[in-house]
Amino acid sequence: MAERLVPGEYDQLHHFVAAGVWDEAPLERELLTQADGLVGGNDAVLVIDDTALPKKGNHSVGVAPQYASSLGKNANCQTLVSLTLARHEVPVMIALRLFLPESWTNDAARLQRAGVPADYRMAHTKPDIALAELDKVIAAGVRFGCVLADAGYGLSAPFRQALSDRGLQWAVGIPRHLKAYPMDVQLIFPVAGRGRPRQHAIPDVLSAPAEVMLAKAKWQKVSWRHGTKGRLKARFAAMRVRTADGPPQRIHDEGQQHMPGDEVWLVGEHRSSGENEGKRCCDPTWRGLSSR
Numbered sequence: 001m002a003e004r005l006v007p008g009e010y011d012q013l014h015h016f017v018a019a020g021v022w023d024e025a026p027l028e029r030e031l032l033t034q035a036d037g038l039v040g041g042n043d044a045v046l047v048i049d050d051t052a053l054p055k056k057g058n059h060s061v062g063v064a065p066q067y068a069s070s071l072g073k074n075a076n077c078q079t080l081v082s083l084t085l086a087r088h089e090v091p092v093m094i095a096l097r098l099f100l101p102e103s104w105t106n107d108a109a110r111l112q113r114a115g116v117p118a119d120y121r122m123a124h125t126k127p128d129i130a131l132a133e134l135d136k137v138i139a140a141g142v143r144f145g146c147v148l149a150d151a152g153y154g155l156s157a158p159f160r161q162a163l164s165d166r167g168l169q170w171a172v173g174i175p176r177h178l179k180a181y182p183m184d185v186q187l188i189f190p191v192a193g194r195g196r197p198r199q200h201a202i203p204d205v206l207s208a209p210a211e212v213m214l215a216k217a218k219w220q221k222v223s224w225r226h227g228t229k230g231r232l233k234a235r236f237a238a239m240r241v242r243t244a245d246g247p248p249q250r251i252h253d254e255g256q257q258h259m260p261g262d263e264v265w266l267v268g269e270h271r272s273s274g275e276n277e278g279k280r281c282c283d284p285t286w287r288g289l290s291s292r
Contacts, residue, residue, distance in 0.1 A: 052066075052078070054068055064103045106123075187204070220235065236270075
């Protein structure tokens with residue numbers, strides 16, 4: 001860009017990018033318009049994920065010891081919340097926003113020294129950042145049929161509920177220990193053995209981890225496309241459940257438990273690990289919830 005616009009004056013471009021005051025909103029709107037024209041459509045998906053930039057020092061804004069997705073481990077890095085529009089295996093990045101960990105948001109002097117704009121100095125979770133960017137995408141009229149996210153976002157009940165509140169279809173990863181209720185769960189008023197009658201209904205069964213609920217499900221082998229090592233295939237199971245993310249309520253001697261929430265699909269995958277060619281080695285590598 002410098003060679004084409006200001007030959008020999010690289011510092012001007014650096015100043016424009018690093019310190020210049022300019023409104024990025026029109027450029028971002030044009031990016032969304034162009035991306036929608038390239039890959040937007042009802043069969044497109046919007047992928048929400050993290051992008052990590054490993055860093056050795058500690059002066060770059062947002063750099064801190066945290067999980068680096070590109071390395072698969074905790075490391076000194078910057079983390080960005082990314083939104084990618086994809087259709088027919090063609091992805092287009094449409095949003096990147098820097099996440100500031102607590103080591104930055106709790107240090108006002110460090111934020112001031114690094115020149116972080118005042119509007120970005122408050123602590124925001126990754127799901128909050130993703131939802132803010134998602135609202136911009138929706139406002140721009142970008143077309144997509146489903147939102148996808150990994151367990152880093154899927155474990156957040158407010159994030160899943162926010163997607164549903166926006167009328168979006170979604171499928172997210174979850175930890176295998178995330179709890180759910182069977183579809184036929186009923187709310188009852190048990191008779192108290194002593195004391196005052198119970199004022200609030202409770203579920204007639206306790207919630208259980210997703211892994212436990214899927215253990216008795218019917219599993220089926222599915223093959224979906226060719227990969228670099230041949231046809232991709234795995235065993236899948238799916239069942240309708242009620243999420244355990246409603247208001248907390250004391251249930252018998254179990255203490256505070258979350259009440260039944262929305263009805264969703266619970267999906268499990270057993271994929272061959274390939275680590276031991278002499279054995280049929282299937283590990284539960286993925287769990288997810290889907291709104292439809």
